[in-house]
Amino acid sequence: MQKIKNICCIGAGYVGGPTMAVIAQKCPDINVTVVDINEQRINSWNDPDFSKIPIYEPGLADVVKDSRDRNLFFSTDVDAAIEKADIIFISVNTPTKTYGIGKGMAADLKWIELCARQIARVSVTDKIVVEKSTLPVRTANALKSILENTGNGVKFQILSNPEFLAEGTAVADLMAPDRVLIGGDVATKEGRTAIQTLVDIYANWVDKDRILTTNVWSSELSKLTANAFLAQRVSSINAMSELCEKTGADVNEVARAIGMDSRIGSKFLKSSVGFGGSCFQKDILNLVYISKSLGLNEVADYWEQVVIMNDHQKNRFAANIVKTLFNTVSGKKITFLGWAFKKDTNDTRESAAIHVADFLLKEHANIVVYDPKVTADQIYKDLDYLEGNDLETIKKLLTVETDPYKACENSHAIAVLTEWDEFKTYNWQSIYDNMLKPASVFDGRNILDLDKLKAIGFNVDGIGKP
Numbered sequence: 001m002q003k004i005k006n007i008c009c010i011g012a013g014y015v016g017g018p019t020m021a022v023i024a025q026k027c028p029d030i031n032v033t034v035v036d037i038n039e040q041r042i043n044s045w046n047d048p049d050f051s052k053i054p055i056y057e058p059g060l061a062d063v064v065k066d067s068r069d070r071n072l073f074f075s076t077d078v079d080a081a082i083e084k085a086d087i088i089f090i091s092v093n094t095p096t097k098t099y100g101i102g103k104g105m106a107a108d109l110k111w112i113e114l115c116a117r118q119i120a121r122v123s124v125t126d127k128i129v130v131e132k133s134t135l136p137v138r139t140a141n142a143l144k145s146i147l148e149n150t151g152n153g154v155k156f157q158i159l160s161n162p163e164f165l166a167e168g169t170a171v172a173d174l175m176a177p178d179r180v181l182i183g184g185d186v187a188t189k190e191g192r193t194a195i196q197t198l199v200d201i202y203a204n205w206v207d208k209d210r211i212l213t214t215n216v217w218s219s220e221l222s223k224l225t226a227n228a229f230l231a232q233r234v235s236s237i238n239a240m241s242e243l244c245e246k247t248g249a250d251v252n253e254v255a256r257a258i259g260m261d262s263r264i265g266s267k268f269l270k271s272s273v274g275f276g277g278s279c280f281q282k283d284i285l286n287l288v289y290i291s292k293s294l295g296l297n298e299v300a301d302y303w304e305q306v307v308i309m310n311d312h313q314k315n316r317f318a319a320n321i322v323k324t325l326f327n328t329v330s331g332k333k334i335t336f337l338g339w340a341f342k343k344d345t346n347d348t349r350e351s352a353a354i355h356v357a358d359f360l361l362k363e364h365a366n367i368v369v370y371d372p373k374v375t376a377d378q379i380y381k382d383l384d385y386l387e388g389n390d391l392e393t394i395k396k397l398l399t400v401e402t403d404p405y406k407a408c409e410n411s412h413a414i415a416v417l418t419e420w421d422e423f424k425t426y427n428w429q430s431i432y433d434n435m436l437k438p439a440s441v442f443d444g445r446n447i448l449d450l451d452k453l454k455a456i457g458f459n460v461d462g463i464g465k466p
C-alpha cells in the first residue's frame with residue numbers, strides 16, 4: 001500500500017479546519033494542507049495570535065498551535081495543495097439551493113462540482129478523494145463521473161467519510177469519536193485498498209472497532225439519517241413541551257422519565273426554542289427532496305414534519321413574548337441573551353435567535369443582543385439575509401452590546417436564546433433592579449432557576465413548564 005505523505009483539505013470551515021488540525025496532531029508524519037478560496041479566512045487561520053483563528057471551539061487553538069507550520073498548513077493556493085496530495089478531503093459548504101429546481105430543499109452542489117473539476121484539471125498522480133461535507137446520496141457518482149471524464153487519465157478512488165462532530169465539542173468529538181464511518185467501492189480491490197488507507201490514518205488514534213466501513217451509499221445515507229434522527233428527537237420533545245404547558249406537566253420531568261428507558265436514552269431530549277445549526281434543517285430538507293424525487297411521498301412528509309415542528313416552536317416562543325407583554329412590543333426594549341445556535345460556538349447559522357428577532361422586529365420591538373462570542377458584524381449579516389429587511393432600519397431597531405448588564409438595562413424583557421453557562425452565574429437581582437417593571441424573563445433554553453427569579457420579582461416563562 002502507498003505511504004501517505006500529503007493530505008489536502010479543500011474548505012477551511014467548521015468541519016475542515018478542526019478535522020485537519022486533529023489529523024495533523026495525531027499523524028505527525030503526514031503534511032496536512034487546508035486550502036480555501038476565502039483569503040481572509042486563511043489569514044485568520046495563520047494569525048500569529050492563536051486566539052484569533054476564525055473558529056471558536058474549546059481546545060482548538062491549542063491543537064492548531066501544536067502543528068501549525070510544522071505539518072499543518074493553511075493556504076489559498078488550492079492547485080498546489082491538490083497536486084501534491086495523496087488524499088484530498090472535500091469539505092466545502094453545501095447549502096440549501098436558493099434558486100431553480102429544488103429551491104429551498106435540495107443541496108446546492110455547485111461548490112462540490114467546482115472542486116471536482118479543479119481536482120480533475122490539476123491532478124497528475126492517482127488520488128483518493130474523500131467526501132467530508134454532508135452530501136445527498138449518490139453524490140459520489142457525480143464526483144466520479146466528473147473526475148473520470150475531465151481528468152488527465154490519472155485514477156481516482158472516491159470515499160465517503162462523513163463528519164459527525166458537533167460544534168462546541170468539535171475537538172473532543174474528533175479525539176474520541178463514537179465511530180468513524182468510511183464508505184467506498186467495496187466491490188473492487190482498488191476500492192478496498194483506498195478504504196484501508198483511510199482506516200489506517202484514523203487508526204493512529206481511534207480504536208479499530210469504532211471504525212466502520214460500508215459501501216459508499218450506506219455511508220452517505222447514514223450521515224443524513226443520523227442528523228434526521230437527532231433533529232427528530234428535539235422536535236419530538238418540543239412537541240411535548242407545548243402539551244406540557246397546556247396540561248401542567250413539566251417537560252424536564254417528562255424527558256427525565258422517558259430518558260431512563262434504555263431503549264430511548266437520555267441524550268438530546270432538551271426542549272428548547274428550536275434547533276439551529278448548519279446541518280439539521282438542511283439535511284432533513286435534503287432527505288425530503290430526495291424522497292420526493294424518488295416518489296416516496298409518505299417518507300418525505302414524515303421527515304418534513306420535523307422541520308415544520310421546529311418552525312412552529314420558534315414562532316410560538318416569539319408570539320408568547322408579544323402576548324405576555326400585553327400584546328404589543330412596539331417600541332419596547334427586549335434583551336436577547338445569546339445569538340449563537342448553541343453554546344460554546346460562534347456559529348450562528350440557522351440560529352433560532354435570528355428567527356425570533358425577525359418576528360419581533362416585524363412587531364417593531366427594540367432588540368438589544370448580547371452574545372459572548374458572536375460579533376455585531378455577524379449578527380447584522382444574519383439579519384441582512386432575511387427578506388424585506390433593510391439594514392439601515394434594522395440597525396436602528398437592533399443593537400449589540402458587549403456587556404450583558406448594560407444590555408439588560410431599562411429593558412422590559414429578557415429572552416434567553418442560547419444556553420451559555422455564564423448566564424446562570426449573573427447577578428439577577430441587580431439585573432432586575434435595573435429593568436422596567438413588570439420585568440419578564442423568557443428562558444428559551446430552560447437553564448435558569450425560574451423559582452429563584454420569581455422570588456426576585458420577575459415574571460418567568462420557561463419552555464414546557466406548567
Ligand code: UDX
Ligand atoms: C410496548 C412498550 O415497549 C412497553 O414499554 C409498553 O409498556 C407497552 O408497549 P410491547 O407492545 O409489548 O411493549 O412490545 P414492543 O417490544 O415495544 O414492540 C411493539 C411493536 O414494535 C412490535 O410489533 C415489535 O415487533 C415492533 N418493533 C419493535 C419493531 O418493529 N422494531 C423495533 O425495533 C422494535
Ligand code: UDX
Binds near residue numbers: 164166234
Ligand atoms: C449536529 C450533529 O450533532 C453532528 O453529529 C453533525 O455532524 C452536525 O450536526 P451541531 O449542529 O453542531 O451538530 O449541534 P447539535 O449539538 O447537534 O445541536 C443542534 C441544535 O439542536 C442546536 O441548536 C441545539 O441547541 C439543539 N438541541 C440539541 C436542542 O434544542 N436540544 C437538544 O437536546 C439537543
Ligand code: ADP
Binds near residue numbers: 016115133
Ligand atoms: P462547514 O460547516 O461545512 O465546514 P463552512 O461554510 O464553515 O462549512 O466552510 C466551507 C468553506 O469552504 C468556506 O470557507 C468556503 O470559502 C470554502 N470553499 C467553498 N468552495 C470552495 C472551493 N471551490 N475551493 C476552496 N474553498 C472553497
